[in-house]
Amino acid sequence: MxxxxxxxxxxxxxxxxxxxxxxxxxxxxxxxxxxxxxxxxxxxxxxxxxxxxxxxxxxxxxxxxxxxxxxxxxxxxxxxxxxxxxxxxxxxxxxxxxxxxxxxxxxxxxxxxxxxxxxxxxxxxxxxxxxxxxxxxxxxxxxxxxxxxxPEPNAVPVPLPELTTPPAPAPNPSAADLELRCQKMNYRGLRRFFTAHVRGRERWLREVGPAALRGAADPAALVLRTVGRYYIRAESRDAEEACTLLLELYVRAGCPRRQGHDADLRQEAREGALSWRSRLVRVGNDGASGARGLAFFMAGFGVPAEFPALELYDLIVAADVAACTEVLKCSKLFVKKMLDVAIEMINKAMYLQAMRIILAFELQDAFPLAATLTLVVEKIEHDRKDESEDRASERDEEELALLSSISKCMEDHKLCPSEFSSFAEKIALLEVRVGKPAQALAGIKRKRTEDLVEQDAH
Structure with a gap:
């Protein structure tokens, strides 16, 4: 089974x-x-x-x-x-x-x-x-x-951050563009460039502008044709300020000119200055910018002989002397013209205005202060002889105000009036006559003042 x-x-x-x-x-x-x-x-x-x-x-x-x-x-x-x-x-x-x-x-x-x-x-x-x-x-x-x-003991390389130097700044393309426009004598392009950069970049233009203008083939013609007749009708406020700044930079650059400066350019500049003056006289108060622009224009291209000396002083005052004197002193032509203005003012008894011009433009070589102040005091005493005795007190106050203004002008330029003996003694004597001995200049002793008063009494 x-x-x-x-x-x-x-x-x-x-x-x-x-x-x-x-x-x-x-x-x-x-x-x-x-x-x-x-x-x-x-x-x-x-x-x-x-x-x-x-x-x-x-x-x-x-x-x-x-x-x-x-x-x-x-x-x-x-x-x-x-x-x-x-x-x-x-x-x-x-x-x-x-x-x-x-x-x-x-x-x-x-x-x-x-x-x-x-x-x-x-x-x-x-x-x-x-x-x-x-x-x-x-x-x-x-x-x-x-x-x-x-490796901690070898921690000496800690100054590694110091070795990392910042990368070198890339060249400014605007500076190269400005130089190229000046070299090519591109009038319209230069004007558009200054108009576009005048807002917010004035400091930069003052740094690179003078060197760029010197690189032009004919700096005077470049500036004159670029400015044109903007003072009659400028496209905009920026264009007006741009032209004023361009004239300032041209003066700062030393007013460079091409050798063999042609007469046509000088004539064109002369006509422009006179036309500009006529416009200011016709319009009236055009502000400090308009007066400063004309002052820079004449500093760069010369003051016409037809321009009145006293109006030239008024023009500088309107342009704000403190703001434009530093630029105007860069022009030898303009400083030479101011010598003639100071002489004419002294001859016309405009002593305070003359001292302002002398101190503002540093003309002490042509007008030594000690000799000039002595001359002013002598002229004041000479003019006093021709007046009656009835105006003696009023005349004392006028002379004291004038000499005090001159003293204040000297102090503004870091000068001590008490160092000029004849000038300081005259002020002290006038203060005694007017009854303001407390305002006597520092350094003048009261005994000296009393002796002056006794001499005057005899």
Whole structure:
């Protein structure tokens, strides 16, 4: 008789075996995860200990804290690692016990469908095994951390930020454009350039403008044709200020001219100055800018002989002497003309105006102050003889006001009037006559004043 067919296991036994296998797999997976977490924490502890040891080795150097001796101390730390390996050894036994549980190969497909998560168990095992091997590697990682602080004694290169010099500024294209327009004698282009940059860039134009004008083939013709007749009708306020600034820069540059300056250009400049004067006389008060523009124009191209000297003084006063004198002194032609103006003012008894011109334009070489003040006092006394005695007191007040104004003008130019004896004595005498001895100049003694009064009485 044939042997009886093998009895099929009961469904309950198969289900129990599968449940036992799943339980073992889950237990192994959770154990491997726990082991992996433990190893990660252990590695982090090793790294922290190594870094702390390296820090103390650098901060407190000594024979016991040699960083080379600290390395082996970190390596024996993984000795406890074999303990998890011993604990992990039962895992294969459990798998071997759970694997022969199914007696027949037929139910194998069912666990593959039902227990799809069964393949992962070997994976955590393989993942956990490499985690044990790299344990010595974290001990090697602190090596660069320990060696890195060693260069600290060579921290001399701290001045590295000082070595980093800022990049050289790029050349300003506007300056090159200005020079090119001047070299090409581009009148309209130069005027448009100044009009576009006159707002907010006056300081920059004053720095680069004079040199650019000197580079022109004929600077005088360039400036004269660029300015044109803007004083009659300018396109805008910016254009008017641009032309005034251009004339100022031309004077600051020293009024350069081409050799063999033609007569046509001089005649054109003369007609322009007289036309400008006529407009100012006709319009009246055109403000300081209009007067300053004409003053710069005549400083650059000459003062016409037909221009009255006294009007020239009024023009400078209207243009604000303090604001334009520094520029006007750059023109030799204009300073020479002011010598004639000062002489004419002294001859017409305009002593205060003459002293203002002399001091503002520094004409002390032609008009020494001591001699000039003595001449003024002599002329005042000479003019006094021709007047009646009835106006003596009124005349004293007028002379005192005049001399006091001259003294104040000298003080404004950092000069001490008391250093000029005849001038100071005259003021002191007039103050006594008028009855204002308290306003006597410093440095004049009261005794000297009394002696002057006695001399005058005799």
């Amino acid at each position: 044939p042997p009886p067919p093998p009895q099929q296991p009961a469904p309950a036994a198969a289900a129990a075996s599968r449940a036992a296998m799943l339980n073992a797999v889950n237990t192994l997976a959770s154990y491997s995860d726990t082991l992996a977490d433990f190893l990660d924490q252990w590695n982090s502890v090793i790294l922290d200990v190594a870094s702390i040891a390296a820090t103390f080795a650098v901060l407190i150097p000594g024979p016991d804290s040699d960083p080379k001796l600290a390395l082996p101390a970190a390596e024996p730390q993984p000795d406890p690692a074999p303990e998890p390996e011993g604990e992990n050894s039962p895992a294969p036994d459990q798998e071997s016990q759970s694997e022969p549980s199914p007696p027949a190969p037929e139910p194998e497909p069912e666990p593959e469908r039902d227990s799809v998560p069964s393949p992962p168990p070997p994976e955590p095992e393989k993942e956990s095994l490499p985690n044990l091997a790299p344990e010595p590697e974290p001990a090697k990682e602190p090596v660069p951390n320990i060696a890195a602080p060693e």
